[in-house]
Amino acid sequence: MPPLLEVKNLRMHFPVRGGVFSRIKGWCKSVDEVSLTVKAGETLGLVGESGCGKSTLGKTIAGLYTPTKGNVFIDGTEVSLLSNRQRLPWRKHLQMIFQDPVESLNQRHSIGEILSEPFIIHGIGTKADRTRWVKELLGKVGLPPEAADRFPFEFSGGQRQRIGIARAIALKPRLIICDEPVSALDVSIQGQVLNLMLDLQREMGLAYIFIAHDLAVVKHVSDRVAVMYLGKIIEQGPMEEVYRNPLHAYTKALISAIPQHTPDKRRKRILIPGDVPSPINPPAGCAFGHRTKHPRYAETIDHPPQLHEVLPGHWVACSPCCVEEWVMEKAKDR
Amino acid sequence: MSHDSILTIENLTIGFDTEAGHLTAVDGISLTVPRGKTLGIVGESGSGKSVTALSIMRLLPQPMGKITGGSICFEGRDLVKILLEEMRKIRGSAIGMVFQEPMSALNPVHKIGRQITESIRLHTTLSQTEANQRAIALLQKVGIPAAETRMQSYPHQLSGGMRQRVVIAMALACNPKLLICDEPTTALDVTIQAQILELLKSLQAEFRMSIILITHDLGVIAENCDEVAVMYAGRIVEKTDAKTLFARPLHAYTQALLQAIPSLDSTPKTRLPAIEGMVPGLAELKPGCRFAPRSGRPYTEEDLMIRPPYVEIEPGHWVENSRVCVGTEIRNVK
Numbered sequence: 001m002p003p004l005l006e007v008k009n010l011r012m013h014f015p016v017r018g019g020v021f022s023r024i025k026g027w028c029k030s031v032d033e034v035s036l037t038v039k040a041g042e043t044l045g046l047v048g049e050s051g052c053g054k055s056t057l058g059k060t061i062a063g064l065y066t067p068t069k070g071n072v073f074i075d076g077t078e079v080s081l082l083s084n085r086q087r088l089p090w091r092k093h094l095q096m097i098f099q100d101p102v103e104s105l106n107q108r109h110s111i112g113e114i115l116s117e118p119f120i121i122h123g124i125g126t127k128a129d130r131t132r133w134v135k136e137l138l139g140k141v142g143l144p145p146e147a148a149d150r151f152p153f154e155f156s157g158g159q160r161q162r163i164g165i166a167r168a169i170a171l172k173p174r175l176i177i178c179d180e181p182v183s184a185l186d187v188s189i190q191g192q193v194l195n196l197m198l199d200l201q202r203e204m205g206l207a208y209i210f211i212a213h214d215l216a217v218v219k220h221v222s223d224r225v226a227v228m229y230l231g232k233i234i235e236q237g238p239m240e241e242v243y244r245n246p247l248h249a250y251t252k253a254l255i256s257a258i259p260q261h262t263p264d265k266r267r268k269r270i271l272i273p274g275d276v277p278s279p280i281n282p283p284a285g286c287a288f289g290h291r292t293k294h295p296r297y298a299e300t301i302d303h304p305p306q307l308h309e310v311l312p313g314h315w316v317a318c319s320p321c322c323v324e325e326w327v328m329e330k331a332k333d334r
Numbered sequence: 335m336s337h338d339s340i341l342t343i344e345n346l347t348i349g350f351d352t353e354a355g356h357l358t359a360v361d362g363i364s365l366t367v368p369r370g371k372t373l374g375i376v377g378e379s380g381s382g383k384s385v386t387a388l389s390i391m392r393l394l395p396q397p398m399g400k401i402t403g404g405s406i407c408f409e410g411r412d413l414v415k416i417l418l419e420e421m422r423k424i425r426g427s428a429i430g431m432v433f434q435e436p437m438s439a440l441n442p443v444h445k446i447g448r449q450i451t452e453s454i455r456l457h458t459t460l461s462q463t464e465a466n467q468r469a470i471a472l473l474q475k476v477g478i479p480a481a482e483t484r485m486q487s488y489p490h491q492l493s494g495g496m497r498q499r500v501v502i503a504m505a506l507a508c509n510p511k512l513l514i515c516d517e518p519t520t521a522l523d524v525t526i527q528a529q530i531l532e533l534l535k536s537l538q539a540e541f542r543m544s545i546i547l548i549t550h551d552l553g554v555i556a557e558n559c560d561e562v563a564v565m566y567a568g569r570i571v572e573k574t575d576a577k578t579l580f581a582r583p584l585h586a587y588t589q590a591l592l593q594a595i596p597s598l599d600s601t602p603k604t605r606l607p608a609i610e611g612m613v614p615g616l617a618e619l620k621p622g623c624r625f626a627p628r629s630g631r632p633y634t635e636e637d638l639m640i641r642p643p644y645v646e647i648e649p650g651h652w653v654e655n656s657r658v659c660v661g662t663e664i665r666n667v668k
Binding site: 043049050156158186187188189190191192194195198199213214215216217219220221222223239240243253254255256257258259260261262269271272275276 | 378379493495496523524525526527528529532550551552553554556557580590591592594595596597598600602603604605606607608609610612613628
């Protein structure tokens with residue numbers, strides 16, 4: 001049986017224009033040759049620093065951008081090539097939750113209008129049905145039924161994010177792409193929203209792609225994790241496994257940089273010099289080796305690092321700058 | 335208070351005149367900043383932590399913001415009472431400040447060299463050439479490569495981490511005795527955050543500065559602070575050294591906050607013990623214990639109306655001794 005979602009060699013390159021005639025000067029390689037799968041009911045965490053392309057990847061999978069190259073399959077059906085009209089029935093299966101609950105809700109629509117819109121677009125139910133469903137949805141996300149007549153500005157950030165979640169689950173999707181769903185919320189509210197998302201997953205058998213920069217949050221909700229760096233996935237595997245045994249130097253640094261909540265256990269942080277390079281005309285070869293000025297970086301220019309399954313289910317981009325010798329050996333054997 | 339503190343705040347009350355009437359944002363807080371150490375102030379949005387920082391610099395938004403009571407004693411002088419002219423001399427020389435958003439703290443139309451030398455020339459008698467040399471030395475100290483050329487850069491030509499380094503260099507320009515950092519790493523990625531926090535630590539050791547570090551991230555507090563004050567709805571609910579706070583929090587809010595955040599060691603995919611409800615708005619604050627309604631513990635109307643005393647329960651461990659939020663066995667020790 002095909003997996004719920006399969007992404008193959010997905011590329012999202014944006015043209016960078018300039019000059020008098022707006023000629024294309026270069027390409028911003030936001031997402032470059034990304035492949036991943038999501039099974040029904042599981043959560044794939046997607047982590048990386050700002051500008052690494054994780055949000056663009058989410059939006060491209062959701063069909064908000066047309067990919068430059070590559071394919072997106074839902075239940076084994078190729079959807080990235082379909083026209084908007086042909087795609088409509090598939091959109092039901094795949095919804096999105098956004099980071100900023102202020103910008104993602106139309107300020108001029110009441111909550112009732114916002115939540116019945118998905119049904120109207122897909123032509124489901126009568127007006128009476130929709131009113132009933134809106135109330136049910138509000139109940140599901142822990143808001144009173146009266147909320148339907150009120151407007152987004154009357155709600156706090158946490159409540160607005162609940163409304164965003166209600167909209168995403170309206171059509172009973174099977175996969176929700178969550179783009180930094182709790183980053184804009186206060187610490188005490190974060191927990192409430194995460195709990196709600198976990199409850200809904202159990203209840204409705206949802207799968208999530210959970211995009212976030214906070215590794216502790218991602219670790220709490222995810223079954224598997226993919227680490228992105230400069231448009232590429234550099235490590236992917238079961239959450240516990242990647243966290244306990246990170247193979248890529250960037251993943252190691254990322255995990256060590258998370259502040260711990262216990263002052264006794266202050267660990268040695270691995271500090272990475274420099275910043276993430278720009279995805280516009282990125283360096284050839286191993287991008288992380290380029291950042292750290294690794295002595296073996298030159299080797300990777302002609303042989304860009306490839307993802308290899310080094311341990312069961314645990315994939316890593318094998319660059320001599322970033323992984324240990326035994327990993328390189330193992331990758332060669334495969 | 336003991337003589338080894340650089341700043342002593344006593345009974346500080348800050349209010350805002352708004353259309354909705356006079357609102358109290360900070361309600362009679364007392365704290366001391368130990369000399370050469372780091373005091374962390376942690377709290378959610380609206381808890382009054384940033385307002386406290388601004389009031390130390392006398393930078394409250396005018397004309398709405400007012401210090402309505404209490405004192406801020408810095409090196410024997412009460413910053414609340416001194417003339418604005420004198421305050422201007424202290425700002426940027428004896429007390430430096432680092433803001434959350436480095437882009438808005440820097441002037442976009444001036445080169446960074448000019449922005450740093452401006453404050454040096456304002457507070458010292460150095461010539462322009464000497465000030466330039468000093469600025470270059472500062473930029474090198476905060477880890478900016480090719481400092482001399484960077485003097486000629488505009489803020490938009492730098493990355494977020496680099497900009498924050500420039501802001502820190504500006505704050506350090508006149509060897510401040512106290513550095514106030516308001517969410518210095520919130521806008522930055524985790525790996526850059528780690529770089530900046532390391533930098534602050536090494537600068538503190540070198541210049542023997544005292545630091546006030548304001549953040550909402552308990553992880554940042556655990557790894558970087560000697561003492562911690564926890565603020566909720568305009569009051570300090572608990573204050574002690576970092577180790578004790580994480581090992582033995584006494585106030586219900588501190589306890590709930592520590593549990594509500596997913597840590598790397600928490601069991602994945604389980605419900606978090608979230609704090610119910612929302613942070614109360616300034617207009618709805620009552621004089622009594624402010625966390626009682628969200629604590630999940632039984633409380634009476636009287637608890638909401640009578641302010642609990644702020645007491646030192648054990649040496650150095652202060653807590654707002656609420657009948658609802660502090661366990662009886664601890665209250666009885668006192």
